[in-house]
Amino acid sequence: MTNDSSSINAVHKATRYDLMIVSGIAVFVYIFDLITKLWAFHYLQLHPPIQIIPDVFRFAYGTNTGIAFGLLQGSGGLLNILSPIAFVVLIVVLYKMFAESSMDIWYRLIFGLLIGGALGNILNRLYCGYVIDFIDIFIGTYNWPTFNIADSALTVGEIILISRLVIEEISQYKKNAAAKKQEAIEYIDE
Numbered sequence: 001m002t003n004d005s006s007s008i009n010a011v012h013k014a015t016r017y018d019l020m021i022v023s024g025i026a027v028f029v030y031i032f033d034l035i036t037k038l039w040a041f042h043y044l045q046l047h048p049p050i051q052i053i054p055d056v057f058r059f060a061y062g063t064n065t066g067i068a069f070g071l072l073q074g075s076g077g078l079l080n081i082l083s084p085i086a087f088v089v090l091i092v093v094l095y096k097m098f099a100e101s102s103m104d105i106w107y108r109l110i111f112g113l114l115i116g117g118a119l120g121n122i123l124n125r126l127y128c129g130y131v132i133d134f135i136d137i138f139i140g141t142y143n144w145p146t147f148n149i150a151d152s153a154l155t156v157g158e159i160i161l162i163s164r165l166v167i168e169e170i171s172q173y174k175k176n177a178a179a180k181k182q183e184a185i186e187y188i189d190e
Contacts, residue, residue, distance in 0.1 A: 018103045022108050025108065026115040026116035028116065029120065030123075033121075034124075036148065037124060040134035057135075057138070058136045059134050060134060064130055087118055087119070090114070110161045113156055133145075135147050135151075
């Protein structure tokens with residue numbers, strides 16, 4: 001098998017095709033997040049929580065006027081100003097990374113999840129003044145902060161991104177070590 005660009009697993013610089021895939025994932029995440037938030041707003045807000053796994057996982061309506069994990073509650077006006085600015089900065093950073101990255105399926109997924117998740121929460125905050133949360137998880141007696149699909153997409157995207165960066169760093173380190181070892185062997189053989 002040759003290692004050319006026609007290979008199924010070939011890594012290549014970002015193209016319009018990659019941008020379409022990233023946009024498709026982002027739109028899917030945004031729409032799925034919007035539908036679930038509308039469901040939570042219209043159904044869960046009026047009903048008791050839905051127990052999926054008793055004492056572990058449930059759907060319960062909640063709102064978050066703060067940022068991640070409920071920090072900075074009551075800072076709505078400031079967050080309504082800072083959120084769009086943060087989103088623009090995120091888009092610029094992601095665009096720069098996107099333009100400079102070798103694209104594969106993982107990076108397409110990462111960019112799509114991050115953009116879709118950020119867009120879902122920012123537009124929800126701008127429209128409502130808060131973010132609708134409804135996924136509730138309990139770990140023993142600890143109740144994890146309630147979250148939503150956009151939060152999940154952001155978290156999964158960040159975990160995959162960090163994993164990819166660590167894997168790439170380890171791979172590069174191994175390649176550099178192997179090259180230095182080969183140079184040392186060639187030097188000794190001379």
